[in-house]
Amino acid sequence: MNWQSQVSLASKTWWKIGGEAEFYFEPSSFDEFKTSYLEALKKSLAVTVLGGGTNVLVSDDGIQGLVISTAKLNQLKVFEEEGQLFLEAEAGVPKSDLVKEFLKRKLDPALFLCGLPGDVGGGVVMNAGVSENIVPREFGEIVRSVEVLKPDGELKTYSHDDLNWVYRKSLGWEPGLVYKALLSWPLEENLEVMNSVRQATRRRLERQPLTQPSCGSTFKNPKGSDSAGALIEKAGLKGYQVGQAQVSPKHANFIVNLGGAKAQDVHQIIQHIQKTVFDQFGIELEREVRYLGHWDL
Ligand SMILES: Cc1cc2nc3c(=O)[nH]c(=O)nc-3n(C[C@H](O)[C@H](O)[C@H](O)COP(=O)(O)OP(=O)(O)OC[C@H]3O[C@@H](n4cnc5c(N)ncnc54)[C@H](O)[C@@H]3O)c2cc1C
Secondary structure, eight states: OOOEEEEEOGGGSTTOOOOEEEEEEOOOSHHHHHHHHHHHHHTTOOEEEESSOSSEEEOTTOEEEEEEEOTTOOOEEEEEETTEEEEEEETTOBHHHHHHHHHHTTOTHHHHHTTOOSBHHHHHHHTOBOSSSOSSOBGGGGEEEEEEEOTTSOEEEEEGGGSEEETTEEESOOSSEEEEEEEEEEOOOOTTHHHHHHHHHHHHHHHSOTTSOOOSOSBOOOTTSSOHHHHHHHTTOTTOEETTEEEOSSOTTOEEEOSSOOHHHHHHHHHHHHHHHHHHHOOOOOBOSEEESOOOO
């Protein structure tokens, strides 16, 4: 197996932060994906999957074991059947490729997907979506089934209903690695969808610091209160900085890398936000971003 060792992961994440992978591999076929996974398990190595790297904070100490990147698993099969559009996507297909297919046919899923970076695997795992009241607004709503490579080598198919789609995560498919998802949506044109996508993109550009490295929303929105961003802003933390990491002055739920930030800087900001918001409002903010690698928490 053609694994590389001591590969820097910072350039492979949107935050541009993080140490090295002990071993790193980008399979370009299902066979390579499966063989690398099983080989690592046989050697008792921990296995971590990296998709688009848009929602992860990689430890400064890096990641022990094998990091499998899905970047080259990007086959997308498109077909129409019985009034539905079907997209059969390997885990590494960028969400932007899905947007193109939905937009070509003027279908509603383009609207929630248009602002989501990252790939299909990460979209399934995170049940990625938007908070606006639109249909559909989360990945789970467009997933028909998910194929998961299990630790015993079986490729198991889970239907939409086999899984539990909750706010910013899907449950019921682990242990294993997401290999593919079958997505579908009725072929019912919405003539306004292109216009809505343009407006949503403009709003995001105005409100979010999209030209700076970040992970998008750092925290989930708590139930029954202001959004996480509003709470952080009310707590007076916009612009709060540790090292080269900063709470964005543009959107308080984004922590941006001003250049050369360390994972520890971001972690300290996260802890400070959680403590301050709890002290001021009695609300516990839960992280949306996933920590990868070794952390002393
Ligand atoms: C500017 C910006 C804006 C964003 N806006 C939004 C938004 O509006 N809504 C939203 O929901 N998210 C948003 N995000 C977060 C992020 O884009 C989503 O969570 C996305 O779905 C993550 O996909 P990814 O491919 O980058 O996953 P990664 O970040 O690579 O991984 C996320 C997690 O999934 C695991 N994983 C990834 N692929 C697999 C696989 N094949 N098998 C098993 N595990 C896997 C990883 O190990 C990790 O734990 C934003 C991020 C940025 C940077």
